[in-house]
Amino acid sequence: MNIVLTGATGFLGARLADQIDRQGDLNLTYIVRRALPAGDKCEVVMGSLDACTDWSAALKSQEVVIHAAARVHIMKEEVADSLAEYRKVNVEGTLNLARQAGAAGIRRFIFISSIKVSGEQTAIGQPFFADDVPSPEDFYGISKHEAEQGLRQIAAETGMEVVVIRPPLVYGPGVKGNFASMIKLVGKGLPLPLGAVHNKRSLVALDNLVDLIITCIDHPGAANETFLVSDGEDLSTTQLLQGVAEAMGKPSRLIPVPAGLLQFGATLLGKKAMAQRLLGSLQVDISHTRKCLNWTPPLTVKQGLQRCFPNQQD
Structure with missing residues (x-):
């Protein structure tokens, strides 16, 4: 063909x-x-x-x-x-x-x-x-x-x-964009305030x-x-970050900050769209x-x- x-x-x-x-x-x-x-x-x-x-x-x-x-x-x-x-x-x-x-x-x-x-x-x-x-x-x-x-x-x-x-x-x-940025942050071992996000996203x-x-x-x-x-398996942002860290052989340093507080802070900083990608469900x-x-x-x-x-x- x-x-x-x-x-x-x-x-x-x-x-x-x-x-x-x-x-x-x-x-x-x-x-x-x-x-x-x-x-x-x-x-x-x-x-x-x-x-x-x-x-x-x-x-x-x-x-x-x-x-x-x-x-x-x-x-x-x-x-x-x-x-x-x-x-x-x-x-x-x-x-x-x-x-x-x-x-x-x-x-x-x-x-x-x-x-x-x-x-x-x-x-x-x-x-x-x-x-x-x-x-x-x-x-x-x-x-x-x-x-x-x-x-x-x-x-x-x-x-x-x-x-x-x-x-x-x-x-x-070779993925780029937001996923690549997330990989970079996890790779640096930086503490991330995303340890208590209970959304669901399909990838x-x-x-x-x-x-x-x-x-x-x-x-x-x-x-x-x-x-x-x-x-066929939906993940929260917290679960995704944990999975990325495991695949990289890195520790997942996730701080359990309530999602509502993260949403409020992101809105104040003009980062509402970014918060939606991290905290929202799809x-x-x-x-x-x-x-x-x-x-x-x-x-x-x-x-x-x-x-x-x-x-x-x-």
């Missing part, structure tokens, strides 16, 4: 490409922004991802597109109209690719979306479900939601199967997400479905994913965290 992968050099794309290359019956074409080092990889260099990109060379003789490239969530924006920038890549670029894919006879289009389409938080024990009414709040989530809507319209018009996957926070070797190990994507390449049950994904229910695909996350949270620090394993 011939597969096109966008975002092939990113955090998710690089790992996904490596695993697809290990499948003897899958032929992968890498879509990259600049040429890779010389080797035996089949690649197509695309300088941009927008409404004007010509995908004809990349889509020729292909069967499946996995679209992992995106303008990702940015904490400190430096553009005047960030929603327009998100839409340029995540909506217009995605739908341009999908329209050309449909016209080229691509059988299935797998779109890596985000749980931010569903919303930013849940009450404990009230997870997001795949068929919930979307409620995106930030520009990134809005752009992903608009892309999903456009893809479903294209699927209806062309007959191309569309698969949408909405992951929560993805962690693994997904990089290799669990990769496994699901590969499952969706040709599984008949994936056609035109939306899947939520996680490790759970997803993956029963639909399990049932449709007969899929189970191959790694536990503990195993996923251990893969973040391979040098610490015995």
